[in-house]
Amino acid sequence: MPATATEGEHVVEFYLPLIWAILIATAVFLYVCMDGFDLGLGILFPWFRHKDDRDVMVNSVAPMWDGNETWLVLGGAGLFAVFPLAYATIFPALYMPLILMLLALIFRGVSFEMRFKAHNERAQTWWDRAFCWGSYVAGFCQGICLGALVQGIRVENRAYAGGWWDWLTPFSLLTGVALVVGYALLGACWLIWRTEGPLAARARHMARRLGVATLGFIVVVSMIMPFQQSAFAARWFTLPWLALAAPVPILVALFTWRFFRAIDFTETREAQAAHDPTGRSFRWRDGAPFLYVLGWFFLSYTGLGISLWPNIVPPSISIWQAAASPASQLFLLVGASVLIPIILTYTAYVYWLFRGKVRVGEGYH
């Protein structure tokens, strides 16, 4: 920052990147939540072999998947606009996993449309495979990117200075697998919320197991993470961060207890509903497991943010060093502060419009 800057400019130069860091972190988190469950459905495909089940699964997200994926584009474009140095160093460093992810998303996105319009069973099987594998590879690559970012990116002279295989480590593979499992769990919880009958029962069965697995990964990754960079350990094991971190395991435990209770509740409710067709009033609670899983994701994500803080490209580039000029940040912020609330409003409207249980072969008018 220029030494001659006035007090006011200092304030602007301090807070603008902070606001933008929060905004972009939010966009990425929204992406993980929203595309997470629709990638999760693809990941669950091998356990749902019946065509009707698969149709329902894909139908349940067909109106929203494009909007979900747009948050990923916002993450990329936002980084380019507001933290160009981060965009210009992280992306070449993660070249292989990013390109693979893009290719996987191509397969997946196209098969959304194509599997419904395939002219015969064989063609549909192939598009189902594309959907399934695309979801696996996309989720796995995103997890790898996350792990590789946490491990740090070598930057010299404003440019990436490492090799094209640097991202490949046991830790990044671990985070890759962890994210696939986490996405599958989100997908299963989405199904509990949005479907019923045998399909929902199967989703509950899977969600319990995937819940245990996801928790296991959260614990393992959390335990390894502080030792990835010395700065992380220093952060987590000193005051005041230690005090701040203390409630996190308690919250995770609380969410875990509620999560399994909520699944049990949906099971009971559906059993009762079978006897009592009017008992629909608790249906909204079918969404509870999904929300508790989002709670896990949120806590993990916040923990990640605390580890990295204040760097955007660990270990060397802070959000202030990576930030674009105040003029660029301000120009986009003016639009974002008006447009993001509007976007959230109509996104919520679309979700509301397509709410309720999705069923097979019903609803032709």
Add this chain to the structure above:
Amino acid sequence: MGWDFLPSALDLARFQFAFTIAFHFLFPAFTIGLASFLAVLEGLWLWTKRDVYLDLFRYWLKVFAIAFAMGVVSGVVMSYQIGTNWSVFADRTGNVLGPVMGYEVLTAFFLEAGFLGIMLFGLQRVGKGLHFTATCLVAVGTLISAFWILSANSWMQTPGGFSIDADGRFMPEDWWAIVFNASFPYRFVHTVTAAYLTTAFIVGAVGAWHLLYDRRNERTRTMFSMAMWMAAIVAPIQILIGDAHGLNTLEHQPQKVAAMEGHWERQRGAPLIILGHPDMEREETRVWLEIPKASALILTHELDGETPGLKDFPANERPTNVPLVFWAFRVMVGLGSAMAAVGVVSLLLRWRGRLYDSRWFHRIALLMGPSGLIAVTAGWITTEAGRQPFTVYGLLRTADSVAPLAAPAVGASLLAFIVVYFIVFGAGIWFLFRLFGHAPYPAESGPRQDEPIRTSGITPAPGIRHAGHGD
């Protein structure tokens, strides 16, 4: 090393970008026009209450769903590739171009994605009025998207409103001058018009194909007629717009125009080279066919006007592939003229009441189906290859923009892109042809009876419904 015979990382990155963006742009070039066409069809249906428009709407909506999905997924690639492959460019221009692209996401992508769901699946849920609004918003979204991305592209051609800081980064000084840079209004109008023509000729070709088999299908007749009206009115206008765009390019990027014309020497009363071959080593163009003084007339509107030549500029500031610019330009202009001719002939046939009966004309219209896509691609190559050897014209060289990546990394990704694009988009395009192969039939809506679960109507939506409704 022994690997010198392989292309450099820079060449591979350039080819990868060219390949992925050329492939990507085929879809928006089609869907920008198609979204507007759908809005018009639905509007006409609501206004006239004639089912023929609803049938056509549903017919083309199926096409739109697939073409749009392919545009989206190939577009995500673009927003990441600037960072992965052109990181130095990203660092230098991020302050200026980043917010412009950010606005594209915020104002266009979310709008399109949000309301596409309603447009495809929501007719039964929201009612006609709101559904029409959704269709219009998607159409407007495609235009807003074109606005921002062409603004960013134009800024690379004719940068304005910036300063350069100590790190060599472009810094914004005047956003109005950045967004509305010198070539932007021309490029925007020219490209959107091209997209409309692309759609018109695809719709026209599908109509012509079915007219060859059945001249009585009212839906086929309507779509063919609408497409030919578009061609007749817009193709000639496009020639005028293209002329204005060319003059703008002459003012701001004279070496590009010199390459397009194949002129090496600055001269008065330059001839228009129709066919020839620019020889870059001998720095002259072998002329096979030319019209005296016509180039001067077009570019300066005077018979003896002075036009620039490539030799006016140092060799390292000339387009790096003159024959490519030269030929791509001829392909674009040639097809543009053919489109205008089709439009004029359609007017004559219409006047004589023969529009639906002239089989020879239907065959020509069929042949012209891909003309818009080819012309748009050729125009794109003209302007982009003509900007070389710079990414930001005159200020940042392509060779200085590339990411520090190893050639094998880029080579591997390029190969993967080629394989995946040909498989996925090949299958998608093949499927579009299958859709085109069906004539639009009455009550185009709804699933076929023999497939109770499959949603062969427009959408999977019939499978989705509210819990509780009708229980």
